Amino acid sequence: MTKSTIKVAALSAAIVTALAGCNSDSGSNNVTERPTIAECKTYEPTQPVIVKGDNQDLNFQTITIGATGDMHGRIFAYDYALDDVDVNAGFTKISTLLHEERAQNDNFLMIDLGDTFQGNSAELFNPLPIHPVVETMNHMEYDVWVPGNHEFDFDRDFLFRNLEGFNGAVISSNIIWHENAVDCKNTGQETPFLRGYQIFDYNGAKVAVIGLTPSHVSSWNASNPDNFRNLDFKEEFESLENTVDEVIAQYQPDVVIGALHHGRSETHGVVGVNEIASKMADKFDVIFMGHEHARFIEQIDLGAAFENGMDDITVSGDKANQVEDKAKSGTYNWRNRDSKVKVIEPGNWGWALAKAEIDLFKDQDGNWKIYDTTLSNRTVADVEEDAALQSEMQHVHDKSVEVANEVIGKIVGNFTNTSNGGADEAVLEEQVLNSEGQRLYTTIHSAKVSDMPLTDLINQIQIMYVEEKGSEAIKEQIKVDVSAAALFSDASNLFNGDTYRRKDSANLYMYDNQLVAVNITGENLKAYMEWSYRYFNTYQYGDITVSFDPEVASFNYDIFDGDIEYVVDLSQEAGNRIEITSISGSDFDKTATYVLAINDYRFGSTMLVEGWVTEEDKIWDSSNETIYAIRDMLTEYVGLNDLYRTEFENVNWYIKQYGPSDAKGNVADEDKGEILQLREDGGEGQDLWERLQNKEICVMRSGPGARDSINVSVNVDNNNTWFVNPNASNPYEGCTYSNQPK
Structure with a gap:
């Protein structure tokens, strides 16, 4: 084999050449011209209010809101690092679900919660005029995009041209032009980089979507300040509160949605979503969140203690999808909407489509009011990929596989x-995931x-x-x-x-x-x-x-x-x-x-x-x-x-x-520590270790996902630190999180 060094720049240039002409106007939002981002000006590619329906005679309607987050370049259901299919991932699978949802309800709103490009060989296509991931979102008719922290991993021109290339609204309440930026000095006022919100009018009912990006972007990318040149990131809580108060005062929305790229529990003085939800439960009806790569549906009351998290409101034991348990969440309507808020995250890479169904009725004064909300995470494991989107983006998949190999x-x-x-130190195998993407x-x-x-x-x-x-x-x-x-x-x-x-x-x-x-x-x-x-x-x-x-x-x-x-x-x-x-x-x-x-x-x-x-x-x-x-x-x-x-x-x-x-x-016998000694003690410790090696017992995990921790050490003196594998014929399925004692 001839040894050679393939430079990143050369590789990118080769891909651009190979894919010349592949960028297409695949979006179907009928956007003919987009504004450009100008220094020290708020980028507003859409009008503040977008009208989605014109039937003013309705007395009842359901507005369905979907969201993805942390897609990290997963256009296809494929992991290019492993060079293998990933049944729990992909815009192509989410697209199939969108077709189903839109067929059932014209009042459908689609949001991406950020960290959309980076990962899964997506960087190969950064030199293209518009990134294929953005083309994919346009093809799927996303309405809103909230930039996450990884959107700022690359040069600023790359980010700007892709924000300009997206056919929907781009929002975030806490990104501003730095007051000392060129042409921004001495204005006497703060200039937002993006509008913090987008209003949608569905047959007279107004839905407000409020966006948020992590304030730590400037710290996380401190070595590459040019990526966010002239931009600043404000503290989350105050920015979000000011924006939602402004929106409520100006537009009196009937539904208020949070679209936050932010974790539940943050550190270093940053307020997390748990606290945000507790303190602003009277302002938001549903909060969609990304960033954590977590899979949950939770709820918290206004002013409730948030230090130990929010309340899980999912149906227990449901393996196909995560569905809200109404017995746990209780009634949510116009009478008590000021007292609590529901929060949902759809995992990462397209594990699920997060979905909120907002049921509304018109009162005798002609005002729309909420009479129910229902949340679910529709998982994609058993969903077929959308053939039309696959065809549109096949060139991306083919080139990614070629480069990966x-x-x-x-x-x-x-x-x-x-x-x-x-x-694996016990069973001497490679990572095993089951059909639901649970780590085994x-x-x-x-x-x-x-x-x-x-x-x-x-x-x-x-x-x-x-x-x-x-x-x-x-x-x-x-x-x-x-x-x-x-x-x-x-x-x-x-x-x-x-x-x-x-x-x-x-x-x-x-x-x-x-x-x-x-x-x-x-x-x-x-x-x-x-x-x-x-x-x-x-x-x-x-x-x-x-x-x-x-x-x-x-x-x-x-x-x-x-x-x-x-x-x-x-x-x-x-x-x-x-x-x-x-x-x-x-x-x-x-x-x-x-x-x-x-x-x-x-x-x-x-x-x-x-x-x-x-x-x-x-x-x-x-x-x-x-x-x-x-x-x-x-x-x-x-x-x-x-x-x-x-x-x-x-x-x-x-x-x-x-x-x-x-x-x-x-390790020499005389140097072995307590763990290795117990594994070879000829007694209970060795017996338990051998049972673990033989998959007869299973370890305890903090959650179902591949990234969740093994959070309990197997202990010879405590039978509650492990559980017997209930499925000897298929030990991997037996060791799933859903089988462990709760």
Whole structure:
């Protein structure tokens, strides 16, 4: 095989050439001309009020509102990183549901809640005049688009031309032109970037949709400020409250809908949706939300305590769809609509179409009033893809598959330390999902609990690039002491003898993150490491597995490599678990300054926010490099060198409850920690471990989704920490979340 480096720019240019002429006016909203975005002017591509129906003689009507969120480039029901069908994903499946819904009700409103482009090879098509994802939404006649945080992952011109290319309303209540932007100075007033709302008139009944984008965009993309040049992001609660009050005062809407790209529980002083819903339950009828990738239908009363979340109002045990349980939610109508609000999220990638049916009647004074609302998540697992949309976007699918399967190099050696190279530490298998997309690992990915080449690969390539490209850029030698990286996907693995294809890089590193080198004090480095290892629950005597805090996202668990050695003691509480035994060949010094390699998201979302580094601590970032994304750095390295496990065997950390291992993952008998000792005790611990390995028992999970945590450690002294697999003939279906005791 001829080894070559395929530059991102060249690849994008080739795709643009190959797809020349494929951009089409596929939208059917009959939009003939769109305004352009002008500096310091509010972009308003639609009139404030859009009339959807003209039958003023109706006395009853149902307005149906649908929503998707966090689609992340899933046009087809296909995962290009895995090069396989994903039955729980895709605009093509959502489109089939839309045809059904619109056939049943002309009064249909469709919203996308943001994080629409990024992911699943969608970045390949960024150079096109209008991105295929936007063309897809136009084809499907989306009415509203709320930008999420990942819309700002790319250059500003890309975002602007795609906002201009969308045929519907684009809204967000908290994005403004920065007061110090060119041509915005001394105006004496705040200038919104987008209108915060859109009003729809259905046969005289007014529906107000209020949008929201996370205020942390500027932090999360701090390494790429040009992506949001001259834009600012205001605090969520005040922006939302001001907008909804303005809308109610000006338009007196009959229905008020929140379309929020925002999490239920936020940190660092940011008000989450739980609190927003509690404090504004008298203003909103239904809140659709994205960002969390969660699957739920919940409700909260006005002024209710929100710290422990909202109330689940779904029908128990329903496996096909999530449906509101009226016995739980109670009556919702014009009499009590000021006292509570319902909140729904449809998962991610098109797992479901979120749906709210708003029933209205006209009173004797001719005013429309709500007499019922019903929420559901219509799942897509058993839904056929829309053939017309498939045909329209087939060129995108074909090119994505072709690029995903491009041969880059070969793999020599298994990159995990299990006996057969399988990822799971108990059953030695790869990630298994059932037909509903529920994750069915018996335990966890072994690379999360032991140091092995799979994660060292990412960290050491980060170090290589900083030391080579960074040194070249600043004309000064940079030596990296520590690199940090997460294992983003539990489906990641590399096997001896396999061909390394471009999709393997996407699987190992699913995000478009760039690389950053910063100076950090020893004290703040340790604080960062403690923050990372809060992902684990505290070890209890009798545990034969570890488990994870469901409040900590897996992508926030970083593993540290480089010229550092450390031990993690999970018997200690979070914040007091890390002992750094050496760094840069010397004892750890909390007053010393070290060089750290991290991705730009971690730099902005965590390091700056926590105050562990400042902008002045940044030495270099990859934004100006030809190959700027960490994912593509992996591809380039393999293309030049192939991939040898032995090049990435750097054992520099271990969890005390497991014990120190050698480069192959072997732990000497005298060094084994409590977890490994119990698994081999010849008694109850070993028996329970073998039952787990044989899939006779199942672990406990925090929820049904693939991203939900294994949140309870299997404990030999507590039978409530696991459950017997009820389906011996199909053990994976037996271990689903729906089967575990509630």
